[in-house]
Amino acid sequence: MTKISERWKHNGIIEGYCNICGKFDTLTKDHVPPKCAIILGPVLQKTVSEFFNTREPVKPLNAKNGTYFKTICNHCNSHILGGLDNQIEHVTKTFKLHLNEYMKGSSIYPFIRIPFDSKSFTRAMIGHILSATTVEDCKKEPVESSFYSPLREYVLGKKPTYEDTHDIYYWFYPHRMHISAQNVAFMNEGHVASICALHFFPIGFIITIKENGTYPKHSTNLNLDDKFLTFNMTSINYEFTTFPFINLKGNQMYLMSSGHTCVSYPLIK
Numbered sequence: 001m002t003k004i005s006e007r008w009k010h011n012g013i014i015e016g017y018c019n020i021c022g023k024f025d026t027l028t029k030d031h032v033p034p035k036c037a038i039i040l041g042p043v044l045q046k047t048v049s050e051f052f053n054t055r056e057p058v059k060p061l062n063a064k065n066g067t068y069f070k071t072i073c074n075h076c077n078s079h080i081l082g083g084l085d086n087q088i089e090h091v092t093k094t095f096k097l098h099l100n101e102y103m104k105g106s107s108i109y110p111f112i113r114i115p116f117d118s119k120s121f122t123r124a125m126i127g128h129i130l131s132a133t134t135v136e137d138c139k140k141e142p143v144e145s146s147f148y149s150p151l152r153e154y155v156l157g158k159k160p161t162y163e164d165t166h167d168i169y170y171w172f173y174p175h176r177m178h179i180s181a182q183n184v185a186f187m188n189e190g191h192v193a194s195i196c197a198l199h200f201f202p203i204g205f206i207i208t209i210k211e212n213g214t215y216p217k218h219s220t221n222l223n224l225d226d227k228f229l230t231f232n233m234t235s236i237n238y239e240f241t242t243f244p245f246i247n248l249k250g251n252q253m254y255l256m257s258s259g260h261t262c263v264s265y266p267l268i269k
Helices: 006-010 048-052 074-103 118-131 148-155
Strands: 015-017 024-031 043-046 061-063 068-073 111-115 166-172 178-188 191-200 203-209 220-222 228-232 253-255 261-266
Touching: 024 074, 043 048, 048 261, 068 074, 068 118, 074 111, 074 118, 074 148, 074 203, 074 228, 118 148, 118 178, 118 191, 118 203, 166 228, 220 228
Parallel strands: none
Antiparallel strands: 015 024, 024 068, 043 061, 043 261, 111 228, 166 203, 166 220, 178 191, 178 253, 178 261, 191 203
């Protein structure tokens, strides 16, 4: 009998603790990636371990209208993230226009630069990463966390920056599948880094602990005083575009909580 993806467990909740503000309230659907950045339609969903493990067949969850998580309250969903998502929309639409010109050979330089509002963009992206979690996290009151608490305060506008505690890296992500992940520990050459990720065409985006991260060589460090996002379009590091979920070499390994991850990909009829 074919196993069914555990993703079916993570939407069936009505009330709980909001994974951004921490208040107990009715929980609402947050699309991750946000609706403004993608074309909504039927997708299949698995956890990361189910998707990349080809030895044990797993039946995916069939979602009719994109991937969503019921883990945040209406105020955080509509009034905070809803007011910030226009920057994600601006970046993705502008990037796709530049990418189309780049693929036509209009530019000889392997870089694409996108003007953006760094605070609105990062608050929105971090907010959606916080919402992309298991409903189990909403069944108990949030506890203080050196990784997540500063990010929540930044998204809520209680802190002016994330840069005192975290680093953000981004790159060109050329895949149709969307990946969201929390609580990933990645070891490379004995160094262990904590990583959260949100990847959707055309952006790869990870959060790490400040000056303690591991990231692809072709990625760019995002600073809050940046006026442009600069994407390195070289294909030499293509195999690392799904980082941290890559083919492991040497002593590399990653450890994750399966319920805190999701891969969604188009339903092809």
